[in-house]
Every structure is written in structure tokens, then in C-alpha cells.
Amino acid sequence: MKANFLASAGIVAATAVALTGCSAGSDSGGSSEAASCTNTIVNADAPQVTVWAWYPAFDEVVDQFNNTNDDVQICWTNAGQGNDEYTKFSTSIESGSGAPDVIQLESEVLSSFTIRDSLVDLTEFGADDVEADYAEGAWEDASSGDAVYAIPVDGGPMGMLYRQDLFDAAGIEVPTTWEEFEAAARKLKESGDGAVIGDFPTNGRAFNQALFAQAGSVPFEYDSASPQEIGINVNDDGAKKVLEYWDGLVKDGLVATDDAFTADYNTKLVDGSYAVYLAAAWGPGYLQGLSDADPDAVWRAAPLPQWDAANPVQVNWGGSTFAVTEQAKDKELAAKVAMGIFGNEEGMNLGVDKGALFPSYAPVLDSAAFADKEYEFFGGQQINKDVFLEAAAGYEGATFSPFQNYAYDQLTEQLYAMVQGEKDAGQALDDLQASLEQYATEQGFTVK
Amino acid sequence: MALVTDTLQRRDGRKGRGSASRNRARNGGPRIGSHIFLLILVIYFITPLWWLTVASTKDTAGLFGGSGGPLWFDDEFHFFSNLQGLFERQDGIYWRWLGNSFLYAISGGVGATILAVLAGYGFAKYNFRGRAAFFGILLGAVMVPLTALVIPTFVLLSSVGLVNTIWAVILPSLLSPFGVYLMRVFAQEAVPDELLDAARIDGAGEIRTFFQIALPLLRPAIVTVLLLSVVGTWNNFFLPLAVLSDPLLLPVTVGLNGWQALSNAGSGGEALWNLITTGAFISIIPLIIAFLSLQKYWQGGLSLGSLK
Numbered sequence: 050m051k052a053n054f055l056a057s058a059g060i061v062a063a064t065a066v067a068l069t070g071c072s073a074g075s076d077s078g079g080s081s082e083a084a085s086c087t088n089t090i091v092n093a094d095a096p097q098v099t100v101w102a103w104y105p106a107f108d109e110v111v112d113q114f115n116n117t118n119d120d121v122q123i124c125w126t127n128a129g130q131g132n133d134e135y136t137k138f139s140t141s142i143e144s145g146s147g148a149p150d151v152i153q154l155e156s157e158v159l160s161s162f163t164i165r166d167s168l169v170d171l172t173e174f175g176a177d178d179v180e181a182d183y184a185e186g187a188w189e190d191a192s193s194g195d196a197v198y199a200i201p202v203d204g205g206p207m208g209m210l211y212r213q214d215l216f217d218a219a220g221i222e223v224p225t226t227w228e229e230f231e232a233a234a235r236k237l238k239e240s241g242d243g244a245v246i247g248d249f250p251t252n253g254r255a256f257n258q259a260l261f262a263q264a265g266s267v268p269f270e271y272d273s274a275s276p277q278e279i280g281i282n283v284n285d286d287g288a289k290k291v292l293e294y295w296d297g298l299v300k301d302g303l304v305a306t307d308d309a310f311t312a313d314y315n316t317k318l319v320d321g322s323y324a325v326y327l328a329a330a331w332g333p334g335y336l337q338g339l340s341d342a343d344p345d346a347v348w349r350a351a352p353l354p355q356w357d358a359a360n361p362v363q364v365n366w367g368g369s370t371f372a373v374t375e376q377a378k379d380k381e382l383a384a385k386v387a388m389g390i391f392g393n394e395e396g397m398n399l400g401v402d403k404g405a406l407f408p409s410y411a412p413v414l415d416s417a418a419f420a421d422k423e424y425e426f427f428g429g430q431q432i433n434k435d436v437f438l439e440a441a442a443g444y445e446g447a448t449f450s451p452f453q454n455y456a457y458d459q460l461t462e463q464l465y466a467m468v469q470g471e472k473d474a475g476q477a478l479d480d481l482q483a484s485l486e487q488y489a490t491e492q493g494f495t496v497k
Numbered sequence: 498m499a500l501v502t503d504t505l506q507r508r509d510g511r512k513g514r515g516s517a518s519r520n521r522a523r524n525g526g527p528r529i530g531s532h533i534f535l536l537i538l539v540i541y542f543i544t545p546l547w548w549l550t551v552a553s554t555k556d557t558a559g560l561f562g563g564s565g566g567p568l569w570f571d572d573e574f575h576f577f578s579n580l581q582g583l584f585e586r587q588d589g590i591y592w593r594w595l596g597n598s599f600l601y602a603i604s605g606g607v608g609a610t611i612l613a614v615l616a617g618y619g620f621a622k623y624n625f626r627g628r629a630a631f632f633g634i635l636l637g638a639v640m641v642p643l644t645a646l647v648i649p650t651f652v653l654l655s656s657v658g659l660v661n662t663i664w665a666v667i668l669p670s671l672l673s674p675f676g677v678y679l680m681r682v683f684a685q686e687a688v689p690d691e692l693l694d695a696a697r698i699d700g701a702g703e704i705r706t707f708f709q710i711a712l713p714l715l716r717p718a719i720v721t722v723l724l725l726s727v728v729g730t731w732n733n734f735f736l737p738l739a740v741l742s743d744p745l746l747l748p749v750t751v752g753l754n755g756w757q758a759l760s761n762a763g764s765g766g767e768a769l770w771n772l773i774t775t776g777a778f779i780s781i782i783p784l785i786i787a788f789l790s791l792q793k794y795w796q797g798g799l800s801l802g803s804l805k
Contacts (some may be wrong), residue, residue: 087744103759105767108587126589127744130758130766137742143656152767203765261764310761312561315770319562331763338760338768340558367763406765438740 055287072136086124091115093122096379097349098386100127101138102371103209104202106403110396114389121382123390131155132454141376142167150377151387155369156190157255157449159198162372163273164451170372171197174384179392186363187409191370191448193273199370199411200387203400205329206440207259207364209354210336213347215244215324223351227294230354234303237324245302246324248317249295250309251464254457256327259364261288262447264356269450279450280497281485283460284478290356292467292474299468306468315339321346327353329366330437334405337426350432363443368409407437414441450485454490459484462470531656544568546781553778557770563681579775586769591776593745594752596796598731598780600663601748605670606727613673617680618711622693632681638674644735651739665740666748670730676722683718684711728784749780 073210089467090097100123104110111125123239126149128134135158141147142165154162162168167479176197180188187201211223216233225231234246250256251348266287270280292391298304305323307314319340326332333350340346355361377383391397400406408414420434450456463477472480489496543736548568554576555563563571583591619625620632646669688711696706710720734750741747747755753776756769 103762104765127755128742129744129755130762133755133758140742144660147661205763316561318556329763331765335763335766335768338557338766339561369765379626404765404767 067445087127088112088115088123088125090122090124092119095120095122096382097122097124098151098377098379098383099126099149100153100371100386100390101126101134101149103127103130103134104153104369104400104404104406106399109403111391113396113399114386117395118389121371121386121387135161138162138167142476146376148374148376150379150383151371151373151390153202153459154199154372155367156187156199156201156455157367159191159370159372160193160271160273160449161453163193163196163198164276167375169375169377169380169384170193170198171337171373171384171387172197174373174381176200176384176388179388182392182411182445184409184411184414184441186365186441186444186446187368187370189448190365190368193271196273198273199372200392201368201370202391203331203368203406204409204441204444205331205365205367205407205438206444207327207329207349207353207366208436208440210326210328210332210348211351212321212324213349214319215242216344218242219324223349224354226358227354227356230296231294231303233304234298235301238303244321244324246303247323247327248305248307248309248314249299249372249468250314251306251435251468252308252310252461253464254461255366256309256459257464258447258457259329259366260327263293263353263362264288264291265362265363266291266454269448271448271450277493277495278497279489279494281450281482281489283456284475284482288478289475292464294388296467296474297299300470308334319346330407330433330441331405332366333424333426333432336447337405348427350427350428350436352436361443363440363445365440365444365447407441414438438496455488456485459488477495501571531686537606545597549774549778549781551679552617554775555774557768560774567735575771576775579771580779581777582772583776587744591749591772594747594749595780597663597746598748598750601666601670601733601737602727604667605730608667608671609673609676609726609730610719610723612721613669613676613680613726614715614746615714616677618684618707618715619684620677620681621684622690622711626798635674635677639678643669643729645737647739650736654740660740661746662743663746666733666737669736670726670733673722673726674727676726678766679722679725680715680718684715687714687718704776707801716749716792719793724787724791727787731784749776753777753780 054259071368086097088108091112092115093169095118100111102125107125107127111123128137134153138148138152142162148167159168164377170196179200180197183201184204188197191197191199191201215237216223217340219237219242221233221236222229224233227345230246237244237246261268264287266282266285268281268283268285268288270282272278295304299306316473318326318336323339326336328336352361353364371385371387373380373387389396390422391400391408391410394410394412394416395405397408397410401408401413401419408419413419420438421431422433423429459481463472463481466472467474467477477485486496499686529643549563551568552560553571554574555571555579555768556575557574559565559571559573559575565571569754583589620628620635651660651740654660654668659665692710692714693706696710701709732750733748734754738754739753741751744752744755753773756773756776759767760769
């Protein structure tokens with residue numbers, strides 16, 4: 050018995066050693082980057098460019114690129130989505146090695162990395178020449194002053210997805226202004242079947258910010274040419290106007306205040322608890338991923354309600370880019386890859402069809418095929434033509450702070466206090482302004 | 498751990514508490530109350546497990562809007578298609594993660610146990626200079642949660658170039674101050690000095706005494722420490738999250754977390770909820786098997802402790 054026990058423990062230990070020895074051996078065999086390619090390299094003789102990205106169906110896009118490019122090959126790794134990837138990128142910036150040549154970054158975090166001198170200005174590698182190929186607002190998001198730090202891939206122009214069946218049952222017309230939206234919210238609540246018109250998540254982050262921007266709020270002024278100066282105006286009139294409006298809806302119980310992207314929120318999106326999903330162009334894909342099969346729900350898309358119907362303002366929520374890192378061995382080649390992955394119709398179409406991306410690449414964005422695309426989930430509605438193309442065309446870009454993550458966290462904190470009834474909208478934004486000014490000063494910025 | 502303290506407490510508490518509980522048992526009432534209380538606890542602990550079991554049979558639409566609600570099965574049974582999804586997604590990277598978890602848990606768990614047995618036995622049975630001081634340091638180390646050490650560990654590993662290798666997970670997992678503490682307490686109780694002295698008088702060397710006399714007596718505690726450290730490494734999340742970036746090296750905990758981030762991502766995201774729940778379900782099965790199959794060693798510990 051005892052001998053058995055020891056023997057089996059010994060075997061386990063030996064196996065463990067064998068296993069570890071084996072994988073350590075394979076790591077040291079080639080260069081570590083080449084070993085971690087998720088894709089297969091088509092032309093082994095061509096130089097390789099390492100890419101971190103998390104796009105859906107990106108394997109097909111990489112294969113397409115590698116099959117059509119003899120002189121360069123992509124070695125792709127999925128290093129995690131969003132913050133997971135950013136953390137790893139930060140670590141490799143600190144340690145001076147380990148970053149990929151080309152990296153997927155959301156537009157809103159670009160200045161958080163340019164301030165650490167970790168991204169290459171692509172204008173010297175011909176980025177200016179392709180500017181006309183990209184949607185104006187998305188290009189603006191990827192630029193700072195004269196510099197271009199990334200090539201846009203996808204965007205999130207905003208619209209309104211709504212439940213036609215719930216609207217019909219309550220006798221509600223599709224609202225086109227926020228005034229009508231509030232009236233619709235009251236009517237829906239009075240109809241008494243338990244649904245509210247929508248959700249105002251306090252952790253909406255970029256979503257909340259986009260709503261503010263629609264009323265003209267410009268929270269940050271920042272140019273990477275003078276990286277130590279920043280203008281902070283998160284409590285300007287536009288933001289206050291919007292937040293007071295939503296505070297009113299919350300106080301009257303017309304909207305829910307559930308945290309976004311939780312299981313609870315996902316359930317309510319699809320079970321009819323919310324009649325409206327204020328969404329970006331990737332929202333339909335998100336929604337469809339949650340509920341492909343609900344036969345009762347009749348989803349339709351409409352433009353985002355406006356403050357002034359005569360002067361519509363379009364806003365954007367989310368969107369990502371490809372940037373070239375300072376650690377790239379061959380920056381020119383890396384820039385070529387960053388511009389080339391989705392910078393051709395075949396690659397971008399794969400992203401659109403398989404990955405539900407909303408393209409920033411103009412030849413696809415402006416194509417008739419994209420505009421006329423019918424979405425079965427929306428009963429065959431051409432949601433791009435009806436809603437999102439116009440929203441994308443009207444979006445003029447935004448400026449993000451180099452500490453955008455912190456700013457969003459603080460915004461969430463203040464909004465939570467507001468919906469808890471601890472302070473009103475104006476106070477919440479004033480407190481946000483004060484905390485961000487203090488933080489920026491502590492971090493060594495000159496607050497303009 | 499519970500076992501050891503239980504046995505110890507039982508020995509001390511027998512006189513004091515025995516009569517009180519006998520009185521209470523006579524009039525039945527409190528026993529019903531305690532049963533109801535236990536039943537509530539059972540439901541409380543089983544519900545998440547039940548939820549996971551049910552959830553692993555649903556597709557994503559079923560998870561959020563299914564006919565059965567969160568705690569019952571839907572009309573459609575998707576467990577096998579989810580399983581298939583786990584094989585297809587990123588060329589079955591999930592199984593690679595599961596394999597990594599096994600590797601880390603077993604090598605970390607076995608290594609930690611060996612070290613804990615050696616150190617704990619040494620602390621319990623040998624007098625050496627500084628024993629009290631070293632044991633004091635050890636007790637202090639028990640109080641420091643592993644999570645708090647992750648960043649210093651990262652810095653250390655980084656300076657020797659071990660970040661993003663399997664050693665970055667295995668080496669820190671080898672140290673289990675709590676396991677050492679447990680082994681010491683148990684060895685003190687379960688291995689009588691007289692027995693060791695007898696062995697020495699019969700001519701056994703220290704090594705032989707350890708392997709043939711002490712080790713069999715320590716078996717229940719070894720299994721306990723092994724199980725604790727295997728489970729601890731299996732469930733470890735923050736350490737691999739911090740020190741690994743190659744997706745092929747991740748354990749299943751961190752891998753699934755990545756999928757969750759992907760599912761929550763708005764732009765460029767993908768709903769993988771069905772794979773996450775099924776993956777989580779499968780990843781707990783080895784732990785359940787480990788507990789059930791090692792149970793007899795634990796029970797062996799009960800009687801062993803009461804021999805003296």
C-alpha cells in the first residue's frame with residue numbers, strides 16, 4: 050500500500066518533469082515569437098510581422114493576407130481582448146521587449162500609449178496617402194494633431210435598436226428626438242406590462258460619453274505634440290444637459306440603471322425588459338449573439354434620437370485600430386501590414402461578413418453591397434442604409450485623454466452616486482471635473 | 498485542514514460539550530431546526546453547481562432567454578454541440594488550457610506537498626537552532642495571501658527571464674506555508690517520539706525512519722495537503738494572469754476569463770457564453786473526481802488520529 054502510494058506519486062512527479070521538459074524544449078527550439086503564431090505561415094522565407102488582435106474570425110483574415118502577400122507574412126497571436134491585451138502591452142513597454150510589431154488598440158486608448166512613446170507615427174511610412182480610404186471621424190480618432198498613430202479598422206456609429214412589437218402594443222411611434230423618447234418612455238410605463246424603454250448603465254463608459262458628445266460636450270483637449278498639456282471640461286454645458294435629462298428619467302423610474310455587460314443585462318436585453326437598445330453599429334452583432342432564436346421579438350433599427358432634429362449630431366461608441374509599436378523590428382514593413390490587413394476589400398469583407406465589424410475602410414463602407422445588405426435579424430431591414438451609414442458619415446471624431454481608463458472609472462463612480470440619489474447631475478459632473486483635474490496635476494500634466 | 502482541527506477539537510471538547518449536546522438531542526426540536534439549517538446550507542452550496550450543470554446544456558440564446566429559466570433545462574439540449582464548439586474554437590485551444598491546468602496543478606501540487614512534508618516533519622521532530630524563529634516566519638507567511646505576492650513575484654521572475662514560461666507558474670506554486678504548518682501540527686500529533694526512538698534503537702537511520710515509520714502515519718495529512726495545493730493551483734487565477742501572455746500556456750481559468758472579456762466586448766466581440774459555461778463545467782469535473790477518489794484517505798485520517 051505504502052509502496053504503491055509512493056510509486057504513484059513518483060510516476061506523477063516524473064510525468065510532470067517529462068511534460069515540462071518537453072514544452073520547455075519546444076519553446077527554446079525556435080524564436081519564441083515564431084513558436085506562438087496561431088496561424089500557419091504560407092511563405093516561410095518571407096520576413097514575419099507579429100500581430101496581436103482579437104477580432105472575430107481573424108484567422109481567416111490572416112490566411113487571406115498571407116496567401117496574397119509573398120514578401121511579408123503575419124504571425125498572429127490573440128493576446129486577449131481589450132484590457133487583457135493592454136496590460137500585456139504595458140508590461141512589455143516597461144521591460145523593453147515582448148511587444149508585437151503591430152497591435153490592435155481601441156481608438157480611445159491610443160493616447161494612453163502615445164504618451165509613453167510606444168507607438169510609431171505612421172505619417173513617415175505613407176499613412177497620409179491612404180487617408181482618403183478611411184471614414185473621416187475614424188481617421189480623426191486615430192490621429193493627434195499632424196501625427197497618425199494608427200490605421201482605423203472598425204467603428205461604432207450609434208443608432209437605436211428597438212422592439213417593434215412592444216412599441217406597437219403600447220401604441221408608440223418611433224421617437225426621433227429625446228423629447229419624444231421621454232414621452233415614449235412615459236407611455237410605455239403607463240401601458241403597464243413591466244417593460245421600460247431602456248437602460249442607463251452607470252458603467253457605460255464610452256456609451257455615456259457618446260451621449261454627452263451628442264449635445265456638444267468636448268471633455269478633453271489633447272495633442273500628442275505637447276504631451277504634458279491637457280484641457281479638461283467634463284462638466285461643460287452639453288454634458289450637464291444630457292445628464293440632467295437622464296437623471297430625470299431615472300428619478301421617474303422610466304429607465305433602468307442596470308450595469309451593462311452583465312448576465313442580468315444580457316437577459317433583459319433579449320427578454321423584453323427593455324424596449325430600446327441604444328447601440329453602436331456593432332450592437333446588432335452583440336444582440337444577435339445573445340438571442341438568435343427568439344421568434345417573438347421583432348427588432349428594428351432607427352437613427353439615434355436627436356436634441357435638435359433640424360441639426361442632427363452623430364456620435365460614435367467604440368472602434369478599434371491597428372498601431373505599429375516602437376519595438377517593431379522593421380517599422381516600414383509593420384506599417385505596411387497595419388495598412389494592409391483590412392486595407393483591401395477582400396480582407397475587410399471577411400471582417401464584415403464573418404466578424405460583424407462596421408468597416409472604417411471606405412471602399413467597403415461606401416459600397417452598394419454594404420448599404421444594401423439585408424439583416425434577417427431585423428426582418429430584412431437594410432440597417433446600414435437606414436441608420437448606421439448616415440451616422441458614420443456625420444461623425445467628426447473625438448479626442449480622448451491619455452488617462453481615459455481612469456476618467457471612465459471616475460465617471461462610473463459619479464454616475465453611480467447620482468442614480469443612488471446622493472447628488473444631482475450637475476454636482477456629479479462638477480465632482481468628476483475636480484477629481485480629474487486633481488489626478489492630471491498629480492500625474493504631472495499642466496491643466497489648461 | 499478541517500479534519501485535523503476537528504480531531505484536535507474533539508479531543509479537547511469532549512468533556513465540556515458532550516453533556517450539553519446530549520441534553521439537546523433528547524427533546525428532538527432543535528434537531529429539526531438544525532436539519533433545516535443544514536438543508537438550507539446544502540441548497541446554498543448546491544445551487545451554483547446545479548446552475549452550471551444546467552447552463553452547460555444551453556446555447557447562448559438559451560442562457561439569456563431560454564424557456565426553462567436559469568435553473569432548469571431548456572427544450573433543446575446543446576451540451577454536445579457546445580462540446581464540439583470547444584473542440585473547434587481556435588483549434589481546440591480549450592483542451593490545451595485544460596492540459597496546462599493539469600500540468601500546473603499536478604507539478605505544483607505534488608512539489609508543494611513534498612516540500613511541505615519534509616519541512617513540516619523537520620519542524621515537528623527535530624530540534625535545531627532557530628527553529629522557533631523559522632516557524633514564526635512561516636506563521637507570518639501563512640498570513641500573507643498569495644495574491645499579494647504576485648507583483649513582487651513577477652518582478653523577480655522577470656529579472657531572471659522566466660516570465661511567460663511554465664516555470665513562472667510552477668515555481669511560486671511550490672511554496673505552501675500553510676501546508677508546512679499543517680504538516681507540522683499533524684506530525685506532532687500523529688508521529689509519537691517514542692515510536693521514532695524505538696526505530697532508532699532498532700538501528701534504523703533517520704532516512705529509513707522517515708520513509709518507513711513516519712510517512713505511513715502522515716498519509717492522511719499528505720493527502721489533505723496534496724488536495725489543498727492541487728486545488729489551490731488549479732484555481733489560481735491572478736498569478737498566471739500576471740506572468741503569462743502566450744495563449745498556449747494559459748491555464749483554463751485565465752483562458753475562460755479571456756473568452757468572457759471577448760463576449761463582453763462591444764466592438765469586435767463575440768458571444769461565447771455557451772462555450773464558457775460548458776468549459777467551466779468540464780473544468781470542475783477533475784476536481785470533483787479528485788475529491789471523491791481521495792476521500793478514503795481523509796476518512797482514514799479520522800481513525801488514525803484517534804488511535805493514541
